Each structure stands twice: as structure tokens, then as C-alpha cells.
Amino acid sequence: MSYSYEYPKADHTVDAVVFGLDQDAVSLKVLLIERGLEPFRGYWALPGGFIHMDEDLDAAVLRELEEETNVKLSFVEQLYTFGNPNRDPRGRVISTAYLGLARPSHVTVKRGSDAASAVWWSLDKLPELAFDHSEILEVGMQRLRSKVRWQPVGIELLPDAFTLTDLQQVYEIILGRELDKRNFRRKVLSFGVLAPTGETRYERHRPARLYQFDKDRYQLLRKQGIDFEV
Amino acid sequence: MSYSYEYPKADHTVDAVVFGLDQDAVSLKVLLIERGLEPFRGYWALPGGFIHMDEDLDAAVLRELEEETNVKLSFVEQLYTFGNPNRDPRGRVISTAYLGLARPSHVTVKRGSDAASAVWWSLDKLPELAFDHSEILEVGMQRLRSKVRWQPVGIELLPDAFTLTDLQQVYEIILGRELDKRNFRRKVLSFGVLAPTGETRYERHRPARLYQFDKDRYQLLRKQGIDFEV
DNA sequence: TCAAAAGTGTTATGAGTACACCCATGC
DNA sequence: GCATGGGTGTACTCATAACACTTTTGA
Numbered sequence: 001m002s003y004s005y006e007y008p009k010a011d012h013t014v015d016a017v018v019f020g021l022d023q024d025a026v027s028l029k030v031l032l033i034e035r036g037l038e039p040f041r042g043y044w045a046l047p048g049g050f051i052h053m054d055e056d057l058d059a060a061v062l063r064e065l066e067e068e069t070n071v072k073l074s075f076v077e078q079l080y081t082f083g084n085p086n087r088d089p090r091g092r093v094i095s096t097a098y099l100g101l102a103r104p105s106h107v108t109v110k111r112g113s114d115a116a117s118a119v120w121w122s123l124d125k126l127p128e129l130a131f132d133h134s135e136i137l138e139v140g141m142q143r144l145r146s147k148v149r150w151q152p153v154g155i156e157l158l159p160d161a162f163t164l165t166d167l168q169q170v171y172e173i174i175l176g177r178e179l180d181k182r183n184f185r186r187k188v189l190s191f192g193v194l195a196p197t198g199e200t201r202y203e204r205h206r207p208a209r210l211y212q213f214d215k216d217r218y219q220l221l222r223k224q225g226i227d228f229e230v
Numbered sequence: 231m232s233y234s235y236e237y238p239k240a241d242h243t244v245d246a247v248v249f250g251l252d253q254d255a256v257s258l259k260v261l262l263i264e265r266g267l268e269p270f271r272g273y274w275a276l277p278g279g280f281i282h283m284d285e286d287l288d289a290a291v292l293r294e295l296e297e298e299t300n301v302k303l304s305f306v307e308q309l310y311t312f313g314n315p316n317r318d319p320r321g322r323v324i325s326t327a328y329l330g331l332a333r334p335s336h337v338t339v340k341r342g343s344d345a346a347s348a349v350w351w352s353l354d355k356l357p358e359l360a361f362d363h364s365e366i367l368e369v370g371m372q373r374l375r376s377k378v379r380w381q382p383v384g385i386e387l388l389p390d391a392f393t394l395t396d397l398q399q400v401y402e403i404i405l406g407r408e409l410d411k412r413n414f415r416r417k418v419l420s421f422g423v424l425a426p427t428g429e430t431r432y433e434r435h436r437p438a439r440l441y442q443f444d445k446d447r448y449q450l451l452r453k454q455g456i457d458f459e460v
Numbered sequence: 461t462c463a464a465a466a467g468t469g470t471t472a473t474g475a476g477t478a479c480a481c482c483c484a485t486g487c
Numbered sequence: 488g489c490a491t492g493g494g495t496g497t498a499c500t501c502a503t504a505a506c507a508c509t510t511t512t513g514a
Contacts, residue, residue, distance in 0.1 A: 009239040057313035083287035206484040436511035
């Protein structure tokens with residue numbers, strides 16, 4: 001069975017909006033690459049590239065991310081497909097954008113493939129981006145903000161063990177407002193998806209209890225339709 | 231400036247999951263076409279087709295819908311992009327799916343283009359669908375159900391003037407559960423986006439007040455971050 | 461006068477929010 | 488002993504949810 005289409009075809013790319021935390025867990029960063037090829041050579045852009053003919057879109061994102069930045073994701077979901085006919089000077093290029101989250105421990109940026117370099121950029125001092133990537137980034141940020149209200153997104157950004165203050169800071173960064181410590185703790189603990197490791201972390205002051213995320217219990221509650229609004 | 235890519239390219243289509251109400255406003259239907267061409271000739275499928283090189287994705291959906299079914303939408307948004315390499319026997323075809331809503335008054339299905347026929351199907355007795363369209367339809371249904379909790383989706387399915395009982399029935403259909411009449415009315419009226427037309431509709435029993443949707447006021451409240459959970 | 465859908469308020473419960481002080485450690 | 492962040496409980500407000508009867512019309 002063979003069907004042939006001879007008319008011109010669009011190209012298809014994937015691009016990833018990947019967020020991660022700074023080491024001090026106090027600011028949110030986005031992963032950008034410096035383009036090594038035309039067009040927009042020397043500009044900063046979202047990591048991504050052309051899909052292969054035999055790979056799924058999700059696989060293409062992970063591959064491109066691995067090739068260009070060596071970053072592995074703790075979370076990924078499809079964001080939106082951008083198809084404006086003029087969004088790419090090379091011609092008709094449709095791009096499916098993904099939202100990704102990475103833990104700090106997994107971030108070891110390397111040189112590779114089409115990218116001249118790859119760096120975590122602070123969201124408050126971004127460079128001009130190639131193509132329509134500013135628009136894509138904005139959509140990614142909106143999605144992150146709306147996700148955080150219903151799902152324990154913060155956990156995907158933190159290391160395996162973390163303190164409740166760490167977690168609260170992540171939520172405050174993403175939501176862009178301060179939260180009450182007592183209310184926050186009561187709320188997140190009431191979900192029953194956080195378990196103390198028994199360990200503590202001491203840095204200069206009173207040691208803080210470390211917690212870990214109980215993924216099985218989370219999946220169970222999700223199936224029961226439980227929301228996790230903070 | 232010219233960049234040429236000679237490797238094989240995927241095709242790109244759009245498909246639409248379009249919901250509408252039956253005349254009696256008591257059941258939710260989905261718009262399907264009967265395929266007139268191979269592959270899956272004679273099967274039922276979501277309306278859609280190949281995008282043109284110079285048109286935006288949104289425009290492509292509306293065009294295909296117009297060509298195949300003559301249905302105009304009161305609401306449309308992008309749903310998800312399906313890119314499994316084996317989803318289409320013709321080869322690599324990536325499809326961006328859209329969610330659409332149509333008012334009953336706008337529904338006048340016609341013959342045209344690739345479709346042998348176009349019909350509103352009840353959701354509880356669907357035929358086997360072509361390609362991965364069952365999966366796409368399921369994603370559309372999920373999106374509709376999650377949207378209904380935050381946005382006055384019901385209004386996009388009803389005619390310009392409607393009774394509160396109409397509106398409640400729409401919500402009950404989409405949510406799949408019964409709602410309390412008094413609570414529902416208090417809630418939807420409290421948003422302040424419904425205005426009585428002054429008219430009533432009488433059919434056999436006590437006449438019901440007709441309402442219309444105040445779109446300007448709705449946009450205003452949305453900008454203020456107001457949610458519309460029912 | 462009866463059948464059928466339209467329309468209307470009150471109460472109880474639970475969630476969200478605001479708020480201030482003591483505790484454990486390093487220096 | 489003091490500076491610093493860790494850790495805890497109560498009271499108020501507001502939204503949700505449960506619940507039953509009267510009104511208006513056509514037949």
C-alpha cells in the first residue's frame with residue numbers, strides 16, 4: 001500500500017522550554033542554547049531541532065536536549081504547536097514545543113551538535129531570542145504557573161530530598177508571591193505525598209527535616225481525582 | 231536567503247474534535263465525516279486534512295471544517311499534536327488536533343471535498359474510527375471536561391438566548407453528574423456575565439426567562455483572573 | 461384541578477487566610 | 488548569648504453542598 005504526495009511539505013521541529021532551579025534554589029532559570037548555525041547564528045534560542053522520520057515527537061525532544069545540552073528531564077509534557085507560516089526564515093517550519101523540568105543535580109551542560117553553547121539563563125535578564133522563541137517561552141511560563149496550582153510541580157525541580165522551606169521557595173518563585181509558612185506546610189503535608197526521610201540538613205542554623213516525594217501515593221490520589229492546589 | 235533540506239519530510243494535517251448539542255439540548259454529539267478516499271475509505275473519522283503551505287494551523291482547521299461539513303465554530307482551541315510514526319498507513323503524518331464547539335443553529339452539514347458525508351454522532355454509540363482518531367476524540371473529551379470547570383463553555387454550545395435550565399443541562403451532560411438547581415443558579419448568576427433578555431420561552435408549562443451572555447463583561451473578569459468554576 | 465417545569469433561602473460543613481511566638485543550632 | 492532559620496495552633500471568613508416548597512402555565 002503506497003500513497004505518494006508530491007506537493008511541497010513543511011518541516012517539523014521540536015523545541016523545549018526547560019526550567020530549572022539555581023543551586024541556591026532561589027531563582028528559576030531557563031535552558032537556552034547559542035545557535036552555531038544560520039539562521040540566527042549567534043542568537044540564543046530554545047534547545048530543539050528537526051524530528052527524525054521514525055521517531056515520536058516526545059523522543060525527538062529528549063534526543064535533541066541530550067545532544068545539545070546533556071540535560072535530562074524529570075518531567076516533560078507537550079505545550080503547543082506553533083505553525084505561523086512566517087515564523088522561520090528558512091521556509092515553512094512547524095514547531096511543537098514542550099515544557100520540561102529538570103532537577104539541579106541533573107544539570108551538566110555540554111557542548112554538542114548544532115549548539116555553540118548551552119546555558120541556564122535567569123528569567124529576569126533574558127537575551128533577545130531567535131525565531132518566535134520568546135513567544136514560546138512565554139507560553140511555557142504560563143503553563144508552568146497554571147500547572148503549579150494543581151500538581152506538585154515543585155518536586156520535579158528539587159533534588160530527591162528537600163526541606164519544606166525549599167519546596168515553599170519553589171512555589172513562591174513560580175507563583176511570584178509569598179506564601180504563609182504555616183499554611184503552606186499544613187497544606188502540602190495534608191496531601192500525604194511527602195514523607196520525612198528521617199534525615200536532617202544543617203547549614204549554619206537549626207537543622208531542617210528532609211522530605212521525599214511518595215510517587216506511588218501521588219499517582220493513587222491523582223486517579224481518585226484529587227487536586228493539589230497550593 | 232535560502233536553505234534547502236533534501237531529506238524526507240513528514241506530512242502535517244489538522245483534525246478537529248467538534249462538539250455540539252442535539253436539538254433537544256439533552257445529549258452531546260461529535261461531528262464525524264465518512265471518508266470518501268483511501269486509506270480507511272468508508273470509515274468514520276474526525277474532520278480535517280492537510281495544511282496548505284501558506285496558511286496558519288488555526289486557519290487550516292476552519293477551512294477543512296468549512297469544506298467538509300459547513301460547520302462554523304463558536305469556539306476553537308488547539309488540543310494536542312499527535313506524532314506517532316505509525317499513526318497513518320500513508321507514511322509519516324503528524325496531526326495537530328483542535329477542540330471546537332458549535333451552536334446548534336450553525337449546524338448544517340453538507341457534502342463536500344474528501345468527505346462522503348458528515349454527521350453528528352452520539353457519544354454513547356460511536357462507530358470504529360479511522361487512524362488514531364478514537365484516541366484524539368478521548369483527549370478532546372477530557373479537555374472539554376476540564377475546561378468546563380473554569381470557563382463558561384456551555385454558552386458556546388447554546389443559542390444566543392437560553393434558559394438557565396438549558397445551561398444547567400449542558401453542564402450536567404459535560405460533567406456527567408447532576409447539579410442542584412438552586413446552587414447552580416446562584417453560582418452562575420453570581421458571575422454577573424448572564425443578563426436576562428426580558429423575553430421568556432413557553433413550552434407547555436410555566437414560561438422560563440431567557441438569558442444572554444455578556445461577552446465584554448466576561449473578558450473583563452477573565453483579565454482580572456476570575457475563575458468560573460461551576 | 462392536575463401535571464410539569466420554573467423559581468426561590470437557609471443552614472451546616474470544610475477550606476482558605478491571617479497572624480506571633482518558641483526552638484535548635486553555629487558562631 | 489545572639490543571630491538565623493526551623494517549627495508549631497487558633498480564630499475568622501467565605502464558598503460549597505444539602506435540602507423542599509410555591510408559582511405559573513397548558514391541558
